[in-house]
Structure formats: structure tokens, C-alpha cells
Amino acid sequence: MLFPLSQGYNTITETAMDQRQPLFTWKYFALSGLIATALLAFILTACNEDGLAHIDNTATMQPVLSEYQIFEGKPSALNPAAGFHLYELSTELFSDYAEKQRLVKVPSGQRLTPRQDDLPDFPDGTILVKTFYYYHDKRDTSKGRQLIETRLEIKSGDRWNVGTYLWNPAQTDARLVTSGLNKTVNWIDEHGIGKVISYHVPSNHECGTCHSSNDVIIPIGPKLRNLNTDVSRDGAVVNQLAYFQQQGVLGDVDPAQITALPRWQDTTYGLQDRARAYLDMNCAHCHRRGGFEDGDRLRLGYDTPLSDTGISGQRDNIIDQLSEGRMPLIGTSMVHGEALELIRSYIKSL
Template structure:
């Protein structure tokens, strides 16, 4: 994978009003040249804003994360683990267009699609009224048949977020659902780190919003509705019959799914974007996609290796700084059953 290209434009008026800390961040930004690796380069880039507020993703007070009418919330059955961070996911589809379903994998995204993922922690997960700390917002923007990436770090006053291209660590304190105080060095990935996961068949691509991962019931306006049906009603996706789409199990739902189903779904979302025949780790032999028959995954011959790599944070090797205890427990139970 060659040097990644990235382009940004900083207005004089923006710099004039910046704090010293923001100027230091801006001085650290890198503009790299681009080979044909799927990331939009200088010569054909979308203008990427330096401030998140310029996209008008949110209305009112930005930290309320209340999306404007153009951006719609979506949820996943099984999510990527990111150091216990909470996430809000939004999608914007250009007017007059929709997602086009092809199978139960990723749909076809029209030009101008924007995917938004915001990471935050509740100060006390037992009591959401005590507020939250928003850490970062990541964008995937499709233009010229390619996906461009942009990462924004929220300031201390929580009234805006600013573009960064170099990764950095940020100390986060919170109280978990058990009442235990937690401190981590949360990792905000660089562009190279982002693209190492969002990279397949020589192009950048989204990971989470496969149709099988969207095919779940959600609560909207006080009514439980299938999310694919809801997204159709919102004009986001073409009409699709949910019963014709498979379902990626929710890995936490022990009442509805077996250990095997939950573990395979967990490994799919955490690892399969790299561990598949076209992924960055294709040379490792593992194929962890949910739809792959167990006999063709190479999981049975790598039971100990998978557990060891999860215990040492070598898998997933980006996006986590602490072991996912619940996920590791599930994977261990599955491996012991094989």
C-alpha cells in the first residue's frame, strides 16, 4: 500500500481565531502524496473542512449530537469494539438517490454519501444525566467513486471538532456500568491506521453497514420497526424485503443466539475486514467472515493463536488499547467447544 494522499484547505480566518493548542495540532498535519491506493489525493480531492461544524451534521448545540434532517441514525447488530466507547452512527444520502441493495453485504453507495461515526463516553454509565465526553468524529465521504476519510478531534469545550491526520492518544476517565472508575489512553487513529482496516481489493470501503448487520429491529418514534424498512421509509435505501436478507447475530444476545453464532459474528466485525482472501491479512490464512463455512476458516487450527492475539492486543491490532474482556470470554468459550 503506497503513501496515502490527503488534502485539506485552512482558511486564514479559521487560523486567526484558533487557540494555541489548536495551532499546534494544525502544524502537525501532514499532506502526503498519493499513489493509486484508493485514497483520494491532492489532484482530485473533495475539499475537506477543517471544522466539523462546517458540515452542518448537527443542529443546535453540537455536543447534543442532534442530527439535522439530512443525516439519519442507523444501528448495527454487532459493533466493532473500541475501548468501550459509545458510538453514534449517521448516514447522509444525496437527494434523489438511495442505497442499492445487491445482496446481504455492503450496498452500493451513491456519489456524495457521507458516513459519520462519533465516539464518546458517559461520565458515569450508570447515570447518563451526568453528561458525556465526546472524543472524536470520523467521516467517510464518497466522491469520484472513491471513499475519502476525515477524522475530527473534539475540543475541551465540546463546541466543535477539528481535523487531524496524525494519530494521537487522549486520556479518558469514566465510571463503567459496574460503578468502577476507568482510565485509558484512548487512541485516535491516523489516516494510515484508518485505511489499514478500511482497505480491501486496492480500495477503501466501509466496514459496518452491511445489510445483514442492519437487518434488526430498532425503536423509532416510539415504535419498534425493522431497520431496513425504516431506512426505506426515510428514503435511504431502495425497497428490500427484510426476510430476504440474512441476519448477523448480535454477539451479546445469549438468549437468542448460540455461542458459535455470536462468536462468528463477533470475529466477523472485529477481524474479517483484514482476515479474508482479499484483506490486508490474507497471507495469514484465516478467513473470519461470518458466511464462510467453519471448515474453510482455518479457525480450528488457530484456536490458541486467536486467543493469544486477543489477549495481547495483536488482534484487532488497531483501534483498541485494552482487552475486550467480554469478547475474549466469548471467544474462549467457542474455541473450547471446537
């Protein structure tokens, strides 16, 4: 039998509840709380930003990488064309074990101007190129490699413009990608273990996570202290800063007066130097004044005195974040196990 609708939400139990009671009960406050919560959500709507710097390129990025004539010959060989100079970093940003080739091109007749051991001043027209790839079999690199993406930073009108280019399956050219995507990548590592990851190609928007300083886009890697290392050029081992000066790429600077960031894997350096070098290159672009994590009080630059870094107060948190893969915020899908051990040992030693 269909019961009267007056008993719809007035079932036996609920009818019994239909008793007079004070208006301002805890339920009234519960409802008020609900309204306040909704109101708060409404207010927060206005703050629904993700904290990333908006990248408004001042120069139009070409639709395909070949337009920039960065490589000569077969593109997949990554042979730099005239004017593009290879550079190496003492300590690199970890990107899911990707290999990287880095190039810089400075407009003819101009140079990078040193600024102590930090990023140099880059003249307008400077191009930074970083290509990410994986060897099919790292035990035998002659078996070839898979190019994934090439990222460009081009300085124009005193601002850095960024573009990410995704290599095609034939490895003949790369296409501009403005929105992020994931791509399955597999390779055999140096221990003969098959690795499979969901490699994330960042969107322009995501580039701002690491590359913004006070909402201005800047490069991360080529700080002079990170370039101040020995490299092999033309069959000889030379200091990279001295080599760049010889090539007319870098203004006058005495490498001996510039801090040399250690290679984090180089065990001839002490634990602290290696760990701080790793933190400098992998964390400090966010964890510094003006960086994406400005508010968290961690300051992880290599030149920051330990007492000012905030590391001591966040020992467990740092290890947790790294070991659970929550840090870095972007650019990795797997934990950097070797570096985690280094940081763990360093923090334990404090």
C-alpha cells in the same frame, strides 16, 4: 607508561592470536554472513512499506466538523440535522468501550442499492458519520458525556474520502486531525469502576488498516446483514431495513431475504452465531481476501463456512492474540474481556 600504539588492538592476548591460519575459516563465513545480512537489509529497504493502503482523498476535507452541518442545535447534543439518518449495527466493532453514534446521509433523490447481505452500493455524495464518546458515569448517563472524535467517510468520484475530527475541550466543534495522537480518557463504567485509557485517535494513514479492501477504502459496518435488526424509531420498534426503505434511503429489499447478523451479546442466539458475528465485525475486515491480513489464511466473515475459516488450525493463536491485546491490530488499548470469554468458549466447543 603509554604503551606503543602497535599494541593498541595487539594486547598480550591478541598478539598471541596473531598466528597464520587458513583464510577460509568459520570467521570468514561469519563475516560473509554479516555482509549478506546487511545486503538483505538493503534489499528490504525497498520493501519498507507498512502494508497500509495510502489514502489519497479526492475531496478536500473541511478543517472543522461544523462546516458539514451534521448536527443541529448544540453540537455536543449530537442531534442529527435534516437528511442525516441514525443507524445502528447488530454487532459493533469494539473500540475500548467507546459509545458510538452512527449517521448516514444520502444525496437527495438517491438511495443505497442493496447487494445481497453485504455492503450496499452507496451513491456518490453519501456521507457516513461516526462519533465516539464516553459517558462520564455509565451508571447515570444524565451526568453527561465526553465527545472524543467524529470520523467521516464521504463518497466522491466513486471513492471514499476519510477524515477524523477531534472534539475540542469545550465540545463546541471538532477539528480535522490528519496525524494520529493519543489522548487520556477516563470514565466510570456500569459497575462503578474508574477506567483510564490512552485513547488512540487514528491518523488518515492508519484508517487504511481496517478500511482497505484490495487497497481501496471501503466502509466496514453498514453491511445489510448488520443493519437487519429491530430498532426503536418514533416510539415504535421497526426493522431498520424496512425503516430505511420507508425513509427513501434504501432501495427495494425484503428484510426476510437478508441474513440478520446476531447481536453478539444476545444469548438467545447460539454460541457459534454470536462468536461468528463478533469475529465478522471485529476481525473479518482484515481477515478476508483483499484485507490487511490477507496472507494469514484466516477468513472470518460470517458467511464463510467454518471449514474454510481456518479457525480450527489456529485455535490457540486466536486466543493468545486476543488475550494479549495484540488483536485487533489497531483501535484498542485494552482487552475486550467479555468478548474474549465468548470466543474462548466458542473455540473450546469446536
